[in-house]
Amino acid sequence: MxxxxxxxxxxxxxxxxxxxxxxxxxxxxxxxxxxxxxxxxxxxxxxVQPTVTPTPAAIQTTPSPAASPVNEVETKQEAPKKEEVSIADSANLHKITSPMVGTFYSAPSPDAEDYVKPGSKVTKDSIVCIVEAMKLFNEIEAEVNGEIVEVLVKNGQLVEYGQPLFLVKPE
Known part of the structure; x- marks a missing residue:
């Protein structure tokens, strides 16, 4: 392993x-x-070693949506446009980044409300999310006073070291 x-x-x-x-x-x-x-x-x-091998007919009856060239072209065209807009808008915004590799959680527990949402006011000591790494839940603070403009990752998503998590409009 x-x-x-x-x-x-x-x-x-x-x-x-x-x-x-x-x-x-x-x-x-x-x-x-x-x-x-x-x-x-x-x-x-x-x-896991499969005990039953699928027949060629079974393989053909489960087409993958990602296998279609049209879907790949549409996805590749949409992603850069969104990225360009985010880069232009985020020039004067503070980015809260992940201090480690781990799993992003927007709330303290699955049934609790998110720590912050777009429009939430935060202080530099406000907890904005949790990043779980190796069964340790690390609370991430805002680092700046301001207003959350955008949440850049989804709940349960794997995040990398230095990856932007939130955009904050500083006060």
Missing amino acids: LKVQEIRELIKLVDQSSIDEFVYENEGSKIQMKKNGGVTQTLVQPV
Whole structure:
């Protein structure tokens, strides 16, 4: 099994490369990474040997929506437009970034309200989210007084070190 640091390095390399999907199998473990519009997803799971092999007819009856060239072109065209707008609007905004690699949580528990939403007022000591790394839940503070303009990540999303999480309009 790969160590956490080795997996992080693989994620970084896949993220920086032009490949869209990466699969690694070794000693009964499987790591699969796919990039979706600039987001890298990682799945680590044990390899299970299938006992039933699917027939060619069964394979053909489950088409993948991502296999369509039209969907790929539409996705690639939409993502840069959104990114250009965010870059232009965020020039005078403060970015709250992730201090570590982990999983982003917008609330203290699944049934609780989010710490902040767009329009929420924050102080530099306000908790805005939690980043979970290796079963440790780290509270992230706003670092600046102001108003949350945009939440840049989704609840449960894997975030990288230095990745912007929020845009804040400073007071």
